[in-house]
Amino acid sequence: MLGIQSKNCDIQKWRAFYRNNSIPESVETSVIPSTVVDDYGTKKFLLTLNDGLETESVILPIEGYKKKRHTLCVSSQVGCAMGCDFCQTAQMGLLRNLTTAEIIAQWHAANHALGTKIDNIVFMGMGEPLENLDAVIPAIEILADNNGPAIASSRICVSTVGRIEGIKLLAAMARTDGYKRLSLAFSINAPNDEIRKKIMPLAKAVSMKQLRNAILAYPRHDVGGVLAEYVLIPGVNDSDEHAVEICEYLKPIGCGLNIIPYNPRDNSPWPAPTETSVNRFVAVAKNTGQFVRRRITLGRDAMAACGQLGNTEHKK
Secondary structure (H helix, E strand, O other): OOEOOOOOOHHHHHHHHHHHOOOOOOOOEEEEOEEEEEOEEEEEEEEEOOOOOOEEEEEEEEEOOOOOOEEEEEOOOEEEOOOOOOOOHHOOOOEOOOOHHHHHHHHHHHHOOOOOOOOOOOOOOOOOOOHHHHHHHHHHHHHHOOOOOOOOOEEEEEEEEEOHHHHHHHHHHHHHHHOOOOOOEEEOOOHHHHHHHHHHHHOOOOHHHHHHHHHOOOEEEEEOEEEEEEEOOOOOOOOOOHHHHHHHHOOOOEEEEEEEEEEOOOOOOOOOOHHOOOOOHHHHHHHOOOOOOOHHHHHOOHOOOOOOOOOOHHHO
């Protein structure tokens, strides 16, 4: 069975693999999914790691103007230490970081084992990518390598809940040749610090003002470079006043706002928002002049949607 090194991934070996079709020495990390769940074209697949833990990844089919594209949502950790109340992965805690090889294995499984040409990569699966940059940055280099997956940096996006030091390091990469269109998404999820602290523990250490200053220093390009993500939770952050407040916060940044209807985790204290409430929030935000998109909900029934990845049984 084809496998990938599960320890420190040697980029040169990977480049040799794609150029010469020679398999890297260690054959420990499986690239054959142990489980695949298909929810009307949205596919969540699991890879079993050599220590028995699992990665969860999602292939998202996106209908474009001329053709359908496929986005792969990859995990960077097993579990997550950030503790966000609305996130399934956070209920696991952090079990461990993934290696570069284990991140690349997710692309390899999607592209080869599942036969899906991947057009875009988003580091929005399990874990906080900026807490594992030692593995994530080499993974980006491999994914963007023209002798490998050849996914342009403009089609790679890294998401964070607001790790400022990590944002600075990723910004340094985004200033180097070949990666100047690498995008950053930041999960803001609240219109003010008071609400953010209630749902995101990190907010107690990093204020929204500090986060905004870090985002303002991230290099921009002609189609953006940064994106704000806002999980819309009923009764928490979904009022008209909240919509106006978050748009006012984003004005100095001048970035897009991506509204993500909340996808209930296990034992969730909140339901999913109604379509009426989502549409109202989006309309109010647009009326401020803010560029707003509503993320299409894909994979909710298969626990494959945003915020739903992670097997809490592993924590036990």
